[in-house]
Amino acid sequence: MVRILIVEDQKIMQKYFEYIIMQEPEFRHIQTVSDAREAVKICDYSAIDLVIMDVQTFHNHDGLSAGKEIREKYPYTKVLIVTSLIDPKVLERAKSGCADSLWYKDHGEEEIRSVIHRTLNGEHVFPDMTPKVELNWITSGDISPRQLEMLRLYIRGMSYSEIAREMKCSTSGVRWNFQEMIARAGYSCKEDLIAAALESKLIVTTLK
Structure with missing residues (x-):
């Protein structure tokens, strides 16, 4: 059973990720929280296999910093950053040790699902470049x-x-x-x- 924690402060995206997780029989949704700092505390007392993490969470707390802390404290926990922020610094920081993978929210459900599975299988999945606006x-x-x-x-x-x-x-x-x-x-x-x-x-x- 794959234990998954969702960190997202937008209600519609919370429901979206919960829906994706519930479609997979081997996935278990542990909790959804809106604050990246709270996610670190949850990992301190719960065994989490995957954290699906937004970058800009409640009170603008930084999901990348939280991701780095989780990865350093719990190497078995995978961190997947899913964001709408196209700032190149976000992708750069994610690749530098703050996440196992990063993908963008506006990509389709099947693409996000694929990135989740690949990340759990040990791949580091990152786009080649940020989207252009x-x-x-x-x-x-x-x-x-x-x-x-x-x-x-x-x-x-x-x-x-x-x-x-x-x-x-x-x-x-x-x-x-x-x-x-x-x-x-x-x-x-x-x-x-x-x-x-x-x-x-x-x-x-x-x-x-």
Whole structure:
């Protein structure tokens, strides 16, 4: 019997994952919780074979941090991150030890089911790249990783000069990259670019 814990704060997705689990005779649904921190506590006193974990959980608690803690404390427990966040940092962190696998919520039921089985069988299943989203005239794939990191640091509160020091370049270089992103995307100012990046979940800064 495969014991499964669901960590998801959206009711509709809770029911969706519960439905998938109930279709499999060898799966046993242990519990559904909305907080990643609570998931760690449950693993402390219950033997869990698989945690299906969202990234942004109740109170914005970070499912990736919880996944890393669970994997380090309980190597037999598999952690599958299923998220709608397309921020490349999410995929990067998942691959760095925070999860056994990661997949995206907007993929079909059979695809998610396959990833669950493959993860339980010991595979590490990750997409090759994050999905692309439209940013007015361009897609997120048209923004270089370096430009995306500059945008991320600015959203976190850094000035152009602070970003330049962090990324070992000139302040004018940072300014040029912002102007280039704004112009190519067809926005009138950087505030519009920032709003689009946050709304599309291309950049996530709210995790705790």
